[in-house]
Amino acid sequence: MTSNSEIQRIVEEGLCIGCGLCASAFPEDVQMRLAPSGHLRPCESTPLNPEQNVQLKSFCPGVVHSGMPSDKISNPDNIDPTWGPIEKMVTGHSSDPKIRHKAATGGGLTAISLYLLESGQVDGILQVAGGGLKAYFGHSQLSQTREDVINGSGSVYASTSPLEGLLKILDTGVTIALVAKPCDISAVRLLGKKDPRIDRQVKALLTPICGGFFPPFAMENFLKSVGANESDVDSVSYRGEGCPGPTIIRFKNGETITKTYLDFWGTDSSQWYMPWRCRICPDGSGEAADIVSGDTWPNCEPTLEMMEGDLGTNVIIGRTSRGAEIMNAAIKANYLNIEGDAEPRDLDYWQPHLVKKKVTAHARYSGMRSVGQIGLSTIDLRTEELTKHMDSKSYQSELDGTSRRITIGKHDDDFTSPSG
Numbered sequence: 001m002t003s004n005s006e007i008q009r010i011v012e013e014g015l016c017i018g019c020g021l022c023a024s025a026f027p028e029d030v031q032m033r034l035a036p037s038g039h040l041r042p043c044e045s046t047p048l049n050p051e052q053n054v055q056l057k058s059f060c061p062g063v064v065h066s067g068m069p070s071d072k073i074s075n076p077d078n079i080d081p082t083w084g085p086i087e088k089m090v091t092g093h094s095s096d097p098k099i100r101h102k103a104a105t106g107g108g109l110t111a112i113s114l115y116l117l118e119s120g121q122v123d124g125i126l127q128v129a130g131g132g133l134k135a136y137f138g139h140s141q142l143s144q145t146r147e148d149v150i151n152g153s154g155s156v157y158a159s160t161s162p163l164e165g166l167l168k169i170l171d172t173g174v175t176i177a178l179v180a181k182p183c184d185i186s187a188v189r190l191l192g193k194k195d196p197r198i199d200r201q202v203k204a205l206l207t208p209i210c211g212g213f214f215p216p217f218a219m220e221n222f223l224k225s226v227g228a229n230e231s232d233v234d235s236v237s238y239r240g241e242g243c244p245g246p247t248i249i250r251f252k253n254g255e256t257i258t259k260t261y262l263d264f265w266g267t268d269s270s271q272w273y274m275p276w277r278c279r280i281c282p283d284g285s286g287e288a289a290d291i292v293s294g295d296t297w298p299n300c301e302p303t304l305e306m307m308e309g310d311l312g313t314n315v316i317i318g319r320t321s322r323g324a325e326i327m328n329a330a331i332k333a334n335y336l337n338i339e340g341d342a343e344p345r346d347l348d349y350w351q352p353h354l355v356k357k358k359v360t361a362h363a364r365y366s367g368m369r370s371v372g373q374i375g376l377s378t379i380d381l382r383t384e385e386l387t388k389h390m391d392s393k394s395y396q397s398e399l400d401g402t403s404r405r406i407t408i409g410k411h412d413d414d415f416t417s418p419s420g
């Protein structure tokens with residue numbers, strides 16, 4: 001059954017990622033809640049009016065996913081056909097060995113955040129730290145001290161609504177850098193086309209490269225599989241303390257269970273659990289961000305040796321001239337250590353799962369439309385052009401596969417099986 005509410009339709013089509021920007025834009029009418037599926041989802045206390053729905057559809061990542069708007073691109077020659085705008089790309093890590101060790105990979109995002117805060121360019125870093133409505137969720141945090149930024153390092157592979165408080169924070173007049181996932185960054189870039197507060201007060205958009213996260217049912221299964229009762233869990237650290245470092249479940253009684261990164265994710269990436277919106281994501285590489293930071297593992301999986309003691313090296317991409325300037329300044333001020341240059345084809349090797357999603361996105365969206373969904377659109381992501389990497393048989397097979405999955409309900413937030 002299709003709903004009259006745009007927000008409900010987006011949720012029903014499996015396209016809401018729970019970013020929270022609708023709740024931030026319409027705080028009187030929309031609140032983020034824990035849905036029966038266990039995800040954070042928007043709930044309308046008052047139905048949005050037609051004008052609000054038009055506004056919603058201009059930024060919501062369940063409707064549209066954007067790359068870099070053309071007015072933010074300084075040099076069109078620097079657009080890689082697969083990976084989008086790249087002004088500067090290096091491998092490196094935080095200059096502080098303690099941050100490098102604690103952070104998700106090499107602490108690149110933490111180092112840049114600290115540079116922006118401590119050089120006085122921003123009043124705070126809006127980022128995601130562990131915990132929230134559930135112990136294993138993430139929550140948005142405005143970090144205004146070095147300690148807060150460092151405590152917020154690491155990756156939260158769970159539901160979180162990083163944009164829920166964004167506009168309320170901007171209303172106080174502060175300047176910030178935002179660290180959020182590529183879909184969240186797209187939403188903020190799109191909102192910025194209409195709302196001047198974004199360009200005026202959000203001084204930098206930073207993002208981790210993102211392949212998706214664990215849906216709540218999968219996390220609950222994981223906790224059960226290691227003998228943990230969710231109600232006894234105090235916090236979960238998904239990675240860090242090395243690269244990738246262990247997944248650590250901390251209990252309220254002080255005990256801990258420690259597993260490896262691959263115990264958590266599993267070794268077969270085609271069987272990874274993730275929300276439908278992540279599975280069909282057209283851009284996990286943060287094309288709309290000023291700066292992107294990711295892993296440099298061959299084929300996007302750490303080897304056994306890496307899990308036992310790798311120090312962590314990020315690929316760091318400056319996508320705008322502003323992003324490249326910040327990176328250069330953070331290097332000069334000794335926040336960031338550079339190991340070497342990197343090239344777009346290195347990204348093909350480190351992030352093959354994202355190449356596949358970029359190339360198949362158009363076929364998948366056609367599959368959505370073939371079963372009556374409105375589906376997702378893209379802007380400035382070269383989605384149609386990228387289909388040239390598929391022959392017509394593969395295109396049709398992706399289209400059919402998507403429509404078949406939707407027909408059996410795989411797009412549903414309540415669907416509980418691997419995403420493949």
Ligand SMILES: Cc1cc2nc3c(=O)[nH]c(=O)nc-3n(C[C@H](O)[C@H](O)[C@H](O)COP(=O)(O)OP(=O)(O)OC[C@H]3O[C@@H](n4cnc5c(N)ncnc54)[C@H](O)[C@@H]3O)c2cc1C
Pocket residue numbers: 102103104105106107108109110111113127128129138152153154155156157158160162179180181208209210211212213284293294295296300314351
């Ligand atoms: C959901 C998710 C999926 C990912 N998938 C991939 C992938 O496919 N390929 C890849 O190379 N890397 C992936 N990563 C990124 C990787 O885990 C590292 O986060 C990235 O390399 C940055 O490392 P860093 O050392 O610079 O980060 P840090 O210095 O530790 O900083 C991480 C920053 O990200 C913020 N953050 C953490 N979790 C979230 C979240 N859920 N939403 C928004 N912000 C968050 C933190 O607040 C912090 O500011 C993913 C990360 C996440 C959160």
Ligand code: SF4
Pocket residue numbers: 007010015016017018019020021022023041042059060061062063
């Ligand atoms: S994706 Fe974000 S903006 Fe869109 S409906 Fe979900 S929470 Fe709201």
Ligand code: SF4
Pocket residue numbers: 017181182183184210211212213277278279281282283284
């Ligand atoms: S995979 Fe895409 S939709 Fe999912 S969290 Fe990452 S950027 Fe957002």
